[in-house]
Amino acid sequence: MASTKSTSPAQSRLWDLAPYPVILADEAGTVAELNDAAGHLLKGAAPGANLLDVAPAWLAQAHQEAILRTRLAAQGTRKPPVLASVSGRIAAYSFEAHPTVTQDGSVVWWLIDDTDRRLAEEALATERERTTFLAEASNVLLASLNTDRCMATTAQLAAEYLADVAIVITPVSNGKLPVARAVAGQEADRALVVADPSDLPGLGEALQGFPPVPSRWIDPAALPAWVIPQGFGSTIGSVVVTPLPGHGVPAGALILLRGTERAQFNENEEVFARLFAARAGAALSAARLYSEQSAITQTLMRDLLPPSLQRVEGVEIAGGYRPAGEAERVGGDFYDVHPGSSGQDPSLVILGDVCGKGLEAAVLTGKIRNTLQALLPMADDHQRMLRLLNGALLTSHHTRFATLVLASVRRSENEVRLRLTSAGHPYPLVVRRDGSVEEVHTHGSLIGVLPAIEAHSAETVLRPGDTCLLYTDGFTEARGGPLGDELFGEERLRQALSGCADMPAGAVVDRIQMLASQWLRDGPHDDMALLAISAPHTNHLSAVDGTTRGRYTA
Amino acid sequence: MNTTTSTETRRDLLWAAVTSRDEHRAADLVLAALDEGLDAETALMDLIAPVQARVGSEWAVNRLSVAQEHAASAITERIIAALAHHPAARVPPTLGRVTVACVDQEWHSLPARLLAEVLTLRGWQVDFLGAQVPTPHLIAHLHNIGADAVALSSSVPTRLPTAHAAITACQAIGVPVLVGGAAFGPGGRYARLLGADAWAPDARAAAHRLAEGIPAPSLATGRQQIDDLPHLADQEYTLVARNRAQLVREVLTRIEDRLPAMAAYTAQQRERTAEDIAHIVDFLTVALYTDDSGLFTTFITWTADILTARDVPARSLHPALEILADELKDFPRSTLLLGQARSALELAPSTTGTPPGVHV
Numbered sequence: 001m002a003s004t005k006s007t008s009p010a011q012s013r014l015w016d017l018a019p020y021p022v023i024l025a026d027e028a029g030t031v032a033e034l035n036d037a038a039g040h041l042l043k044g045a046a047p048g049a050n051l052l053d054v055a056p057a058w059l060a061q062a063h064q065e066a067i068l069r070t071r072l073a074a075q076g077t078r079k080p081p082v083l084a085s086v087s088g089r090i091a092a093y094s095f096e097a098h099p100t101v102t103q104d105g106s107v108v109w110w111l112i113d114d115t116d117r118r119l120a121e122e123a124l125a126t127e128r129e130r131t132t133f134l135a136e137a138s139n140v141l142l143a144s145l146n147t148d149r150c151m152a153t154t155a156q157l158a159a160e161y162l163a164d165v166a167i168v169i170t171p172v173s174n175g176k177l178p179v180a181r182a183v184a185g186q187e188a189d190r191a192l193v194v195a196d197p198s199d200l201p202g203l204g205e206a207l208q209g210f211p212p213v214p215s216r217w218i219d220p221a222a223l224p225a226w227v228i229p230q231g232f233g234s235t236i237g238s239v240v241v242t243p244l245p246g247h248g249v250p251a252g253a254l255i256l257l258r259g260t261e262r263a264q265f266n267e268n269e270e271v272f273a274r275l276f277a278a279r280a281g282a283a284l285s286a287a288r289l290y291s292e293q294s295a296i297t298q299t300l301m302r303d304l305l306p307p308s309l310q311r312v313e314g315v316e317i318a319g320g321y322r323p324a325g326e327a328e329r330v331g332g333d334f335y336d337v338h339p340g341s342s343g344q345d346p347s348l349v350i351l352g353d354v355c356g357k358g359l360e361a362a363v364l365t366g367k368i369r370n371t372l373q374a375l376l377p378m379a380d381d382h383q384r385m386l387r388l389l390n391g392a393l394l395t396s397h398h399t400r401f402a403t404l405v406l407a408s409v410r411r412s413e414n415e416v417r418l419r420l421t422s423a424g425h426p427y428p429l430v431v432r433r434d435g436s437v438e439e440v441h442t443h444g445s446l447i448g449v450l451p452a453i454e455a456h457s458a459e460t461v462l463r464p465g466d467t468c469l470l471y472t473d474g475f476t477e478a479r480g481g482p483l484g485d486e487l488f489g490e491e492r493l494r495q496a497l498s499g500c501a502d503m504p505a506g507a508v509v510d511r512i513q514m515l516a517s518q519w520l521r522d523g524p525h526d527d528m529a530l531l532a533i534s535a536p537h538t539n540h541l542s543a544v545d546g547t548t549r550g551r552y553t554a
Numbered sequence: 555m556n557t558t559t560s561t562e563t564r565r566d567l568l569w570a571a572v573t574s575r576d577e578h579r580a581a582d583l584v585l586a587a588l589d590e591g592l593d594a595e596t597a598l599m600d601l602i603a604p605v606q607a608r609v610g611s612e613w614a615v616n617r618l619s620v621a622q623e624h625a626a627s628a629i630t631e632r633i634i635a636a637l638a639h640h641p642a643a644r645v646p647p648t649l650g651r652v653t654v655a656c657v658d659q660e661w662h663s664l665p666a667r668l669l670a671e672v673l674t675l676r677g678w679q680v681d682f683l684g685a686q687v688p689t690p691h692l693i694a695h696l697h698n699i700g701a702d703a704v705a706l707s708s709s710v711p712t713r714l715p716t717a718h719a720a721i722t723a724c725q726a727i728g729v730p731v732l733v734g735g736a737a738f739g740p741g742g743r744y745a746r747l748l749g750a751d752a753w754a755p756d757a758r759a760a761a762h763r764l765a766e767g768i769p770a771p772s773l774a775t776g777r778q779q780i781d782d783l784p785h786l787a788d789q790e791y792t793l794v795a796r797n798r799a800q801l802v803r804e805v806l807t808r809i810e811d812r813l814p815a816m817a818a819y820t821a822q823q824r825e826r827t828a829e830d831i832a833h834i835v836d837f838l839t840v841a842l843y844t845d846d847s848g849l850f851t852t853f854i855t856w857t858a859d860i861l862t863a864r865d866v867p868a869r870s871l872h873p874a875l876e877i878l879a880d881e882l883k884d885f886p887r888s889t890l891l892l893g894q895a896r897s898a899l900e901l902a903p904s905t906t907g908t909p910p911g912v913h914v
Contacts, residue, residue, distance in 0.1 A: 136774035143727045143773045146700035153728075294698055327690035482825070482832035483806075484799025499620055506631075507624030510685075514661045517686070537575060 021095075021111040024102070025051050027067050029060065032106060041090060041111065058088035059097055059109065066099045066107045074105070083107075087114065094118045130272055133161050137276060141283035145290040148180075148190055154244075154254065154280040155182035162273050163256035163265075165232050168244070170252035170284065171207050172197070181229035189229060199224045200255075206243035209250025215242040215270050220257075227255060234259035240270065242277045246285025254280065303369075304330045304362045306529070311536075312339045312347050314411040318505040319531040320513045322474075324357040324524075332361030333472045333529035336369050338376055340410070346417075348372075348379045351470040351531045352404025352425065361527075364398050382406045382421035386447060386455050393448035401448035405470050409533055416462040416535040421455050423447050426473055429494065431508075433465030435501040437494045440468070465502040467534035474528030475512070480520040488519050505532040561592075561600055568605050572626045573618065580629055581636050594643040595675050598634070598668055599758060606630050606664055627664060634667055638674070647679035650702035652764060655683035655692055657708040657717045665735060666707035669757040673705075676761050689720045696729055703730050703751075703768055705760060708737035711744070711853075712836045715843050718748040718782070725751070725771040732768060734760055739849070747844055749782040783843070790885050791842040798839065802832045805877045812873040830857075831874055838878070841891050850891050851898040858899060871899060 021038035045054040083099040158166030159182040182188035197204040202216035220236040237260035244251040306321040323331035332354040403424035424446025427439040444455025478488040500508040571580035613623040654670040663685035670682040730751040738745040742753030754760035841850035882888040
């Protein structure tokens with residue numbers, strides 16, 4: 001530690017050479033000496049002046065404390081204390097002041113300018129905070145493809161970090177403006193507002209995405225009442241409207257409000273708000289695109305989905321379908337049930353399999369189902385139906401072919417009479433009440449390959465407790481089992497079916513599907529469709545709904 | 555009070571109707587009870603649910619055939635549907651929107667169905683997706699309709715990894731998940747382990763939990779599946795699960811040397827044996843996934859009981875575990891699990907625990 005008995009001219013000169021302001025003051029705070037740099041920095045500082053008059057308060061106070069601690073240490077005959085440095089502002093600059101104690105109890109203050117570092121640190125902290133916020137915002141915004149949720153999240157995040165209140169408005173749908181409003185610290189509320197976007201300066205352009213506009217300051221008085229959420233009590237001091245840029249299409253607008261007690265948005269904050277808006281806009285337009293696409297898909301797919309089945313004319317019919325792709329809902333297998341036009345007419349049950357899987361195959365199943373529906377007036381003549389269907393498929397541009405089974409189903413007393421015709425499809429199986437399993441020997445050519453086809457029908461009768469099972473080869477060709485690579489095969493299917501004796505049709509479908517699914521575990525598989533027709537026990541007439549007609553679409 | 559006695563009587567009558575496959579009588583019984591003023595939730599929870607539970611337990615002890623069990627469940631399903639149309643069950647939705655579903659490959663939809671009805675009665679708008687919902691379908695549904703919460707049901711512990719995938723997928727899009735069902739273990743211990751936002755032992759408790767409000771998972775931190783189960787980093791689960799078929803084959807081949815009686819097995823008997831071995835491997839795999847030895851030892855001792863009940867000597871389990879231990883000797887956690895199971899088998903040759911929901 002530097003120690004001086006008295007200050008000499010030589011020392012003064014050394015201090016003058018120091019790259020920092022240096023100032024020496026005694027116990028009373030009187031400046032004993034200072035170098036030129038200190039003289040320039042502290043106006044009026046000269047030997048004899050008091051620190052209280054010439055130095056900023058933080059330095060004068062630190063001097064008093066340093067003197068006090070030095071004195072206390074001297075009384076206790078302890079070593080002179082190590083004094084902590086302090087920092088504060090002098091004019092527009094920021095300084096760190098390092099004290100050293102001289103032997104006579106005066107204190108030398110070495111002042112180091114850290115303005116640039118301080119600024120850099122502040123900028124870094126702000127930048128870090130923003131990066132964290134943007135990263136969190138991205139995590140949150142990218143999580144949902146639901147537009148409502150996305151709007152609410154955007155409003156909530158913006159209210160929390162950028163303003164006191166945030167409002168997200170997306171382009172008009174059905175004549176209304178979808179709006180999400182959030183007050184900082186509260187849940188966002190959502191509403192559909194009937195309002196003209198041009199009520200709010202800048203909103204119309206932001207919602208159109210054209211012409212390209214920067215964020216726009218507007219007069220708080222120009223805010224229409226519907227913009228302000230109910231939970232916000234204070235007066236609005238500043239308002240900025242920022243467009244939410246989407247993926248090439250406008251995603252909406254973000255309105256930020258601040259109360260009068262908070263500072264207005266500065267340029268830097270506005271730039272940051274735009275960065276946030278870019279992310280929010282991308283997330284919102286992704287959500288919009290997703291919901292539009294999914295609405296289109298749902299509409300187009302409605303007729304391709306397997307119908308939900310009920311009891312038809314006193315016959316229990318149940319179906320089950322598992323498409324090949326886990327994420328898909330449709331595939332190349334299909335079934336349909338068309339109730340007879342009167343109680344005496346048989347119902348027509350169809351189950352089939354188009355070569356191939358996925359959406360393309362599903363589109364063809366739709367065509368086949370429509371064609372067969374149009375041919376219903378001749379439903380009693382299976383051969384003719386198949387011939388006409390074959391002709392229709394041959395002339396279409398599809399190169400795929402199909403196999404299917406037609407079944408005319410008629411209840412007679414407590415029995416169910418079936419006439420089955422297969423077109424290149426696996427034999428239908430019948431499980432009797434005692435557990436025995438029979439094949440129904442109908443056979444015919446597949447559809448959509450040759451100009452001429454033939455098909456031979458077969459008949460069978462179901463007594464109460466019997467079930468007829470139509471299935472596609474996705475079941476028999478399911479690979480899995482305990483050893484991983486065995487085919488489920490016809491024998492296992494027959495055994496499984498034998499265990500379903502005397503079950504209602506729905507339970508048969510559930511059980512076969514469950515066994516096949518346990519066989520497959522998570523392995524890949526083809527489309528799997530099955531349909532069970534059973535003769536109910538006589539005390540078993542539906543208590544719920546025995547009269548449902550027609551085809552249902554889920 | 556006389557309502558409780560009559561609920562009990564009704565329960566017995568319903569049991570008789572359901573097991574004799576008299577859907578008409580069963581539905582009349584429940585609808586008449588509603589007409590007489592029985593509250594719809596009580597009908598579901600204190601009349602239908604106990605009868606269905608009894609169907610399950612009677613089937614487990616072989617007093618009901620598979621066919622009877624299926625027929626009974628089908629009837630229960632239809633009665634619930636009929637009940638939903640009764641004027642007593644018409645409640646306008648005033649609370650939020652909840653999606654109720656079974657995890658993929660979960661075929662027992664009745665518990666979830668009961669929950670869906672109870673929630674509807676309490677004023678929720680419920681989307682019931684039914685049995686075995688593939689996770690992509692569940693997520694697509696949530697993106698489309700934006701539910702306040704998802705209730706997931708699973709009964710078989712071997713599906714816990716699938717359930718975990720479904721839970722984290724829902725949470726990843728900001729929807730909190732409530733789980734229930736036997737798969738989640740006593741007191742819902744696996745629900746906590748897998749990071750579910752809530753667990754409930756039955757439909758009423760689930761409704762209560764949802765009414766309290768389940769906070770949405772925080773998305774800001776970007777939590778990942780592995781964060782719940784850091785032990786998966788050792789890859790043991792992955793390797794054992796991937797080699798399942800090979801392990802089963804290996805054990806099957808080697809066990810024949812130990813048990814000469816197997817030479818006379820029919821193809822079907824051999825397949826049953828292979829299935830039993832596959833089951834052991836499945837439970838071992840899930841125990842590795844959850845890092846929970848109780849799960850595996852409970853399964854092994856329970857299997858021993860079942861085998862004894864079927865007059866199959868439980869000693870066939872020992873060689874299977876031994877061969878597995880030998881095959882997996884390089885895997886420390888598997889070795890530990892198999893060792894614990896073997897000592898449990900020796901110490902407690904017969905315990906009567908709750909069956910871990912397995913169909914042997």
